[in-house]
Amino acid sequence: MDGQICFCGRVEKINCSWTTSNPGRRFIGCEHYGKPGACGYFMWVDTSMCDRARVVIPGLLRSIRRLEAQVRREKEMQMYLVVALITSWILWTCGGLS
Numbered sequence: 001m002d003g004q005i006c007f008c009g010r011v012e013k014i015n016c017s018w019t020t021s022n023p024g025r026r027f028i029g030c031e032h033y034g035k036p037g038a039c040g041y042f043m044w045v046d047t048s049m050c051d052r053a054r055v056v057i058p059g060l061l062r063s064i065r066r067l068e069a070q071v072r073r074e075k076e077m078q079m080y081l082v083v084a085l086i087t088s089w090i091l092w093t094c095g096g097l098s
């Protein structure tokens, strides 16, 4: 499927839709699809999705994004604690906390 050429003459690659109606469904299309002057070339690579997948996949994506945000916050807190620990060691070894 990769390497197809749209009516504008551009080589197209496979993209992935992340809309709620077609989450994760692959397609190829004109790079400028939907913009003025675009050729309008568009074709689904995958078959249509069942209704259950349209509900489950967006829910899973929301869960992943929520967990990724939680991991980012935890890493920030971990970095803060490491800096606080190193600072306290430096102050202690220099006699600042004795």
Ligand SMILES: [Zn+2]
Binding pocket: 006, 007, 008, 009, 010, 030, 031, 032, 038, 039, 040, 041
């Ligand atoms: Zn085109």
